[in-house]
Amino acid sequence: MATAELTGKHLVLGMTGGIACYKIAELTRLLTKAGATVQVAMTEAATQFITPVTMQALSGRPVYTSQWDARIPNNMAHIDLSREADAIVIAPASTDFLAKLAHGIADDLLSTLCVARDCPLLVVPAMNRQMWMNPATQRNVAQLRADGIEVLGPDSGAQACGEVGDGRMLEPEATYEAIASFFQPKILAGRRVLLTAGPTFEPLDPVRGITNRSSGKMGFALARAAQQAGADVHLVAGPVALDTPWGVLREDVQTAQQMHDAVMRAVPDYDIFIGVAAVADWRVDQVSDHKIKKTADKALPTFTFVENPDILASVAKLPHPPFCVGFAAESGNLEVHGEEKRVRKSVPLLIGNLGPQTFGLDDNEVILFEAKGATRLPRADKQTLAHALIAEIARRLPDASLIS
Numbered sequence: 137m138a139t140a141e142l143t144g145k146h147l148v149l150g151m152t153g154g155i156a157c158y159k160i161a162e163l164t165r166l167l168t169k170a171g172a173t174v175q176v177a178m179t180e181a182a183t184q185f186i187t188p189v190t191m192q193a194l195s196g197r198p199v200y201t202s203q204w205d206a207r208i209p210n211n212m213a214h215i216d217l218s219r220e221a222d223a224i225v226i227a228p229a230s231t232d233f234l235a236k237l238a239h240g241i242a243d244d245l246l247s248t249l250c251v252a253r254d255c256p257l258l259v260v261p262a263m264n265r266q267m268w269m270n271p272a273t274q275r276n277v278a279q280l281r282a283d284g285i286e287v288l289g290p291d292s293g294a295q296a297c298g299e300v301g302d303g304r305m306l307e308p309e310a311t312y313e314a315i316a317s318f319f320q321p322k323i324l325a326g327r328r329v330l331l332t333a334g335p336t337f338e339p340l341d342p343v344r345g346i347t348n349r350s351s352g353k354m355g356f357a358l359a360r361a362a363q364q365a366g367a368d369v370h371l372v373a374g375p376v377a378l379d380t381p382w383g384v385l386r387e388d389v390q391t392a393q394q395m396h397d398a399v400m401r402a403v404p405d406y407d408i409f410i411g412v413a414a415v416a417d418w419r420v421d422q423v424s425d426h427k428i429k430k431t432a433d434k435a436l437p438t439f440t441f442v443e444n445p446d447i448l449a450s451v452a453k454l455p456h457p458p459f460c461v462g463f464a465a466e467s468g469n470l471e472v473h474g475e476e477k478r479v480r481k482s483v484p485l486l487i488g489n490l491g492p493q494t495f496g497l498d499d500n501e502v503i504l505f506e507a508k509g510a511t512r513l514p515r516a517d518k519q520t521l522a523h524a525l526i527a528e529i530a531r532r533l534p535d536a537s538l539i540s
């Protein structure tokens with residue numbers, strides 16, 4: 137999650153009856169932490185699972201449960217609450233509530249609010265697998281989609297009732313990701329983006345190896361931003377301790393050669409390639425098949441290195457290359473080395489990190505190098521910067537004018 141990425145967004149969070157109500161406590165915390173204001177409205181059934189007091193404490197606002205609530209001066213809670221919202225999110229959305237929505241039934245505050253809305257509606261279903269698979273539920277969900285309502289999930293797995301299958305609510309983090317994604321402009325809709333991220337690990341023997349301090353944060357943030365911009369995203373990741381961004385296809389590799397092979401296999405299907413990984417330039421020629429031991433005569437081990445393939449340059453050299461974007465971390469003189477590296481790798485755009493000291497940090501500052509010159513972007517946290525970079529890349533695509 138980027139700091140404050142939902143600042144200025146006002147959400148009505150509608151809760152209906154279901155055991156998944158407990159997940160909404162955490163979801164509310166994630167939404168408010170990201171800067172959103174959250175107005176909770178609960179059905180009578182939802183209050184059986186979690187109290188309005190809990191939801192009020194977490195959202196920092198009084199909770200509405202009845203359409204006869206006298207706190208709204210004009211007594212029109214169903215109109216007033218939805219008019220202020222950038223979106224209504226129904227989570228958990230019960231079988232019954234989906235059916236009501238599909239038929240335009242307005243018999244309590246929350247359902248009336250949905251029918252009276254003039255903002256987008258997102259529903260996060262949560263129910264037993266038989267209830268989800270029931271033809272009536274499936275019909276209702278198809279109708280909701282046809283009506284332009286976003287259906288997030290459901291997930292699959294163990295259910296509160298002890299059964300296993302489709303229908304359980306997305307986890308709070310995944311629900312948060314889907315909501316955050318909803319608000320991003322779809323500037324890469326229909327595009328396919330392949331990225332590399334993180335360090336590589338070049339073994340010396342079965343227990344030792346050479347790696348670098350890349351955390352993978354920038355590459356993962358870019359993968360998340362590309363996914364949120366509507367692209368299909370494939371992330372080839374070196375060894376990092378980061379969660380896979382929601383909706384991103386991740387392939388884990390260790391060595392530069394494995395990263396190269398994974399990229400070259402996938403690249404024909406992609407129209408944008410972003411090389412963010414800090415790829416090791418060299419590997420040892422002969423990896424020892426046993427742990428290298430100290431010897432009695434204290435002789436130091438020696439290694440012969442060979443050069444690793446340059447993944448970015450190999451992709452850029454293809455007969456029909458995707459739009460290629462490189463990254464560069466230099467320890468000095470970025471203005472000169474950045475442009476020189478862009479030309480050497482034959483890529484239209486190279487993003488220069490202002491100093492390798494950004495490795496592992498949450499903030500970054502970059503310069504964009506391209507044939508027409510260099511542009512500096514303001515310092516920002518890596519996720520905010522990732523959204524800005526995705527916008528810069530989208531603008532530079534050869535057929536960018538085809539994208540709305």
Ligand code: CTP
Nearest residue numbers: 411412413415444445446447448462463464465
């Ligand atoms: N890169 C790559 N394969 C390599 C080395 C680098 O794909 N074997 C990519 C990186 O992912 C990055 C860009 O090339 O997008 C620049 O990486 P960098 O390490 O800065 O450049 P090098 O070519 O290794 O140059 P040098 O280390 O000499 O500065």
